[in-house]
Amino acid sequence: MDYKKDLEEIFPSDRITTNETVLTQHSKDESYHETSLPHIVVFPINTLEVSKAMKIANKYEVPVIPFGLGTSLEGHVIPYEGGITIDLSLMNKVLEVNEKDFLIKVQPGVTRTQLNKELKKYGLFFPVDPGADATLGGMAATNASGTTSVRYGIMRDQVRDLEVVLADGSIIHSGGRAAKSSSGYHLNSLFVGSEGTLGIFTELTIKVYGIPEHSLAARAVFPTIEEVVSAVNSILQAGIPVARCELVDARSIKQVNDFKGTAYPESPTLFLEFHGNEAGLKEDVEFTQELVTDQGCQEIIFETDSKAVAELWDARHTLAYAFTHGAPSKQMMVTDVCVPMSELAGAIINARAALEKSGIDGALLGHVGDGNYHALIMIDKEDEEDVRRAVEFNQHIVEYALSRGGTCTGEHGVGVGKKKYQRLEHGEAYNVMAMIKKSLDPKCILNPDKIIDKY
Incomplete structure (x- = not known):
């Protein structure tokens, strides 16, 4: 060759x-x-x-x-x-920190943890947390979000400029350093989430934020999923600046208890985190407690000590490990959809019923502050029947989400797994996407047959 x-x-x-x-x-x-x-x-x-x-x-x-x-x-x-x-x-350098503009410039191989370690000495942090210690380039490529998106937004909201190498080797910039612009097409939004199908990111200019003066976490236990979602709606409607808002279902809590030897109530649980100043947080706590109590909360525990906060969130962050440890002969399959907040409770209840009908063990959890939830299931890849049931379950929750005005993926991206739903979700707009792909990559050499069918 x-x-x-x-x-x-x-x-x-x-x-x-x-x-x-x-x-x-x-x-x-x-x-x-x-x-x-x-x-x-x-x-x-x-x-x-x-x-x-x-x-x-x-x-x-x-x-x-x-x-x-x-x-x-x-x-x-x-x-x-x-x-x-x-x-x-190897392209993993933090190239510039401009603390006055709250902007940083990085190469695509810089990881989230590496960046926040560098930013700490400036009193800054990067909020997008997809769970894995992913690279910034990869996070931009999939338009990642995660636990803090309810307050700080998703990856697309953070990117101010991209240096992109196109299919023919030419190099362009998609934006600039200004906070806003009405000039030309918004290429940042085109390239973020393109998953390497339109170009390769070689530099990223990204927004960062001041480290909050105080943070506080809470765990609230509810009898039903509907009451959890109602409580979330009440918190958001009240304008409380919640930084994280995570739902973990009863099956998830049981797995954590089995894995860690804890004794958390095995009911739908809402994990919350608040960022702000001390006086403001005190008011937020009191108001939140009133709101969740009105929505049927059975127990709510607040923590301010950093070690206690970390221990509280540990149940959410170690959930994947708890399941893989409990079924070492199986492989985890994680999928996601996103629906309007008004449809979220129904979507999760429907997904739980479909999961139980399939006979596959799994859990439901999600970033419920923006309608995004995940199904985490354990499958035997060598068992064709197991794989078939998992694929059918995934298809069910995707089609349910699309029928309710949602999307086949809230943050994981399309890749090959969700490509078959693109025409169903986007209709005629899919053809516009295909035209853009062909224009920028006429020979179809950039990550071919991902998102858009190969031509």
Whole structure:
């Protein structure tokens, strides 16, 4: 393959490989989807190298898949047609911190934890928390969100500018440093969430925030899902600045108790976190307590000590480990949908009924402050019947969400797992997306057959 020889002229031997172990590492993500090996993996250290690699790929019409840490959940980075995987993990520098503008510029391989460690000395933090310690480039590529989106917004809300290498190797910027602009098309919104199908991110300029003076967490227990969602609606309507708002169902709590030896009430539970000043938080706590009590809350516990807060949130953050530990012979499948808040209780109740009907063990949880919930189920990938039931369950909750004005994915992205729902969700707008893809990537070499059908 001549393109490999061309790549070897750009990348030194320690940053280009066909080693089977490395290829295998880049053949998968954290999803249940089938693996597939790339033909070669390269590790650029700057934008120019990415551009040169893309020019070679364009010349030989070879597929290119950008890769961060492989934490995605819908097969986004699996190279089903082989080709070149561009691993961006060595492009991991924080390039600039502009504390006066609350902006930072980073390379795409910077991780969320790495960034917040760097920002702490400036009294700043980056709020988007998808759970995994993902790269900023990957988070922008999938439009990640997570537990803090109810207050700070999702990844698309944070990106001010992207440096993007296009399919032909040309380099563009999608925005600027200004807080707002009415100039031209909003390319940031086009590229964020494009999952490597329109270009490869090589620099990101992102909003950051001041570390709050105080934070406080709470765990509220309710008898039913409907009452949890009603309580969330009351909190949001009251204008209480809740920073995190997470629902964990009774099955989840049981698994945590079994795993950690805790004795939490095995009922639907709402985890909350508040950011602000001390006086304001005191008022928020009192008001929240009144609101949740009116909605049937059976127990609410507030914590301010950092160690106690961490222990309280541990039940939410270790849930995946609790399930994998409880079923070591099975693999976790995590999916997500998002519905309007008015439909959320019905969607979760419907999903629980469908899960029980399927006979698959699993839990329901989510970022209920914005209508996004997840199904976490354990399956045996070697058991065709188990996989079939899991796929049917996933299809059921997606179709339910779409029938209620929702979306097939609130934050995990499309990849290959949700591609089949794109026409159903977007209708004629899907054709517009396909036209954009063909315009920017006429040879269909950028992460082909993801989001948009291959042409």
